[in-house]
Amino acid sequence: MDERNDNFEFDFMPMGQAIKKARESRGMTREQLAVIVDRNPRHIQSIENEGKYPSIELFIQLITMFGVSVDEYIFPEKEVKKSSVRRRLDAELDKLNDKELSIVEATVSGLCKAKEPEE
Known part of the structure; x- marks a missing residue:
């Protein structure tokens, strides 16, 4: 019983954008990343901005390096426990001391x- 889905198409663009956002949040340039992963900066750009599929090795390297959660992109209808943004924010919060965390808490x-509707 061979039930292949030859019409499967996956839009990599949102995941590429997530990788780009994660890279930029670390203050890393595309050129710096290209050196680390031994690829051409243009190849990184095509993954981030054009939805080009990376090799599985590069894909795993990028999502691991930047802590990008792929569940939200692969299973968009499924509830995700922690989005990529939340995971990055958690990592940044871990770098703060209690005084700095109290400022973040007050801001949140x-x-x-401010979001609550006025009565």
Whole structure:
């Protein structure tokens, strides 16, 4: 019983954009990344901006390096426990001391309060 799905198409563009956003949030240029992964900067650009599929080796290297969660892109209808943005934010929060965390907490509280509808 051979039930291949030869019409399968996957839009890599959102995942490429997530990789780009993660790279930029670390302050890393495309050229710096290209040196690390031993690829041409144009190849990195085509993955990030044009939705080009990377090799599986490069894909794993990129998502591991930047902590990009692929579930939200591969299974968009499934509830994701932690998005890539939340995972990156968690990693950044781990670098802060208690005083700095209290400032972040107050900022988040203020944002949540601003979102609440006025009575």
